[in-house]
Amino acid sequence: MEVFLFGIAKDIVGKSDLDLSSIKQKPNTVGELIHFMNDSYPEFANLSSLAVAVNGEYASLEMPIQSNDEIAIIPPVSGG
Amino acid sequence: MEVFLFGIAKDIVGKSDLDLSSIKQKPNTVGELIHFMNDSYPEFANLSSLAVAVNGEYASLEMPIQSNDEIAIIPPVSGG
Amino acid sequence: MQKPIIEIVDTINTAVVYDELSDAQSGGICVFVGTVREFTNNETVVSLQFEAYKSMALKEMHKIAEKASIKWPLNKIVMRHAVGSKKVQEAVVVVGVSAAHRVECFEACKFLIDTLKASVPIWKKEIFKNKSIWVSAHP
Amino acid sequence: MQKPIIEIVDTINTAVVYDELSDAQSGGICVFVGTVREFTNNETVVSLQFEAYKSMALKEMHKIAEKASIKWPLNKIVMRHAVGSKKVQEAVVVVGVSAAHRVECFEACKFLIDTLKASVPIWKKEIFKNKSIWVSAHP
DSSP states (O other): OEEEEOHHHHHHHTSSEEEOTTSSSOOOBHHHHHHHHHHHOGGGGGSSOOEEEETTEEOOTTOBOOTTSOEEEEOOOOOO | OEEEEOHHHHHHHTSSEEEOTTSSSOOOBHHHHHHHHHHHOGGGGGSSOOEEEETTEEOOTTOBOOTTSOEEEEOOOOOO | OOOOEEEEESSOOGGGHHHHHOOTTOSEEEEEEEEOOSEETTEEEEEEEEEEOHHHHHHHHHHHHHHHHHHSOEEEEEEEEEOEEEETTOEEEEEEEEESSHHHHHHHHHHHHHHHHHHSOEEEEEEESSOEEETTOOO | OOOOEEEEESSOOGGGHHHHHOOTTOSEEEEEEEEOOSEETTEEEEEEEEEEOHHHHHHHHHHHHHHHHHHSOEEEEEEEEEOEEEETTOEEEEEEEEESSHHHHHHHHHHHHHHHHHHSOEEEEEEESSOEEETTOOO
């Protein structure tokens, strides 16, 4: 399970993608993934918001995630 | 006294300026000029509005006009 | 605000407007271009003819730019109107502003074109195949 | 409506936007250009760096264009965002529409940029002389 990181999320983790395949308790939902990120990288708690995209679409906390999904951490956007 | 004509006013009168120096009762105000135009060219009554500019500024009906003023008949504008 | 660019021209070059409005103090530029539409009330337009009372039109456009710069904190303003015959798809007017933030860009740009249409002494004749009409002249 | 032009690019050429939006059925074109402003909260900006989740950003921009074309009768839409490092006064985003009448031009153009800023996964880092900040990241 690979998670893409952008913007400040990339800076917090220190790289542009994160391989979760080796961790014990793989997150099964978007909510569990956010929980895992907050636990592993406490700095995420300082962000004004945090969203997750699954296969290029904003996903709800209940959305199940699978190892072949394209998953991305979306910190507050600031384009334009 | 010369009056510039634009747009449909030019078409109604048939020329782009009108010399009023030879008429008997010269209009002394903008209101009198409009009155004169409506009398001389009844088609002006069909317009949705009619304004007069004196020296390049919209003028009220009471505004006095003199022979050395730059006077223009302003039919409804439609730029843009 | 910098001196506004206000002109009545034969042909409008829309490609230069952004450069004219670009500015280090501005985060946004909003531009409106009025163009000749092929149909009016389902009738095919051949061309539009624009006539201006040039000296007064420029004076009125300057007044509008000044009013806008009082109402909103603007950095640059462009107002340019074409005269003469314009074919379908040609630009007849371009107005634009640059400002620090986008909200005032949109509001000021809309004010410029709305007010120009209401008060600047310029007249448009629609040329159709078999007739021509001075726009707005009749109720 | 015609197929919208939606792109993420390295450099924005504002001079071509008007031609891209020009259209025989349109009486108006409204364009908004976002540019790099020299000052933010009185601090001097050296540059802005933009990063995009490109595939998703394009998808979101297409959704926004579709929403706009449902809300308003539009003829053409352009949405183009730059990525990479942008210096003061450079264009970072351009959105524009053409439509029969000007009211929908302004409304739709404003909707495009407002919605883009709210939902498209693109991130901006402000580079100052002695620090850099991801915009909007912190409350």
